[in-house]
Amino acid sequence: MGVAGCGKSSLGRACADALGWPLLEGDDYHAPESVDKMRAGTPLTDADREGWLARLGQMLADRPQGAVLTCSALRQRYRDQLRSARPDLRFAFLDLDEPTARERVAARSGHLFPPSLVASQFATLESPVGEPGVLRLDATAPLDQLRDQVLAWLRAPLETAA
Numbered sequence: 001m002g003v004a005g006c007g008k009s010s011l012g013r014a015c016a017d018a019l020g021w022p023l024l025e026g027d028d029y030h031a032p033e034s035v036d037k038m039r040a041g042t043p044l045t046d047a048d049r050e051g052w053l054a055r056l057g058q059m060l061a062d063r064p065q066g067a068v069l070t071c072s073a074l075r076q077r078y079r080d081q082l083r084s085a086r087p088d089l090r091f092a093f094l095d096l097d098e099p100t101a102r103e104r105v106a107a108r109s110g111h112l113f114p115p116s117l118v119a120s121q122f123a124t125l126e127s128p129v130g131e132p133g134v135l136r137l138d139a140t141a142p143l144d145q146l147r148d149q150v151l152a153w154l155r156a157p158l159e160t161a162a
Contacts, residue, residue, distance in 0.1 A: 001073035001128070003121040004113045005104035006094035006139040007146070012070040014147040015092075019066065019154075026071035027112065029055050038112050043120035046075075053078055057085030074124045076131065083133075091128055092150050096139035098122050 002008060009025060016023035030038075034048045056071055060082065073079045073091060083089050096104075098118060106115040128134045135153045137146055 001071055001091045002094035003101050005101040006096040008070040010143055011146050012068045015150050016068040018151055021066040021068050024059055024067050024069040035112055041114050041116045043117055053081045057082050060086040075126045090133040093128050093134055093136045094139035095136055
């Protein structure tokens with residue numbers, strides 16, 4: 001989880017491959033209206049995210065064997081909604097500063113999320129640090145290091161992993 005440009009898709013793919021779990025790319029499940037809004041540079045509202053989070057939660061609940069989900073999950077209530085669908089859910093928080101996020105998003109081609117929306121992500125973000133089942137990661141670290149940190153954390157008992 002984290003803001004746009006933090007590396008959710010790259011880390012999600014690396015972890016899913018290592019674990020043999022399916023990757024659920026959260027952006028693929030936005031309503032068409034939400035995709036249109038983002039492409040137009042309009043930030044999503046809580047109402048826009050409601051159905052999306054419900055779909056993602058159901059997809060997690062439908063995969064008791066495990067899955068890796070990439071999802072911004074910017075507010076605590078979004079994370080809580082996902083946790084209600086899958087109580088054992090853990091969040092790897094890719095922490096990144098705003099200038100680096102803006103630079104990364106600007107470097108992507110063909111993505112639905114324009115750089116102009118990065119500031120709105122930081123305005124919405126409620127840090128998950130301190131919540132149970134959250135691992136904070138430095139999003140600027142090398143991908144293989146991030147993957148290894150997540151895999152080691154997932155292998156640890158939940159109560160010692162927070």
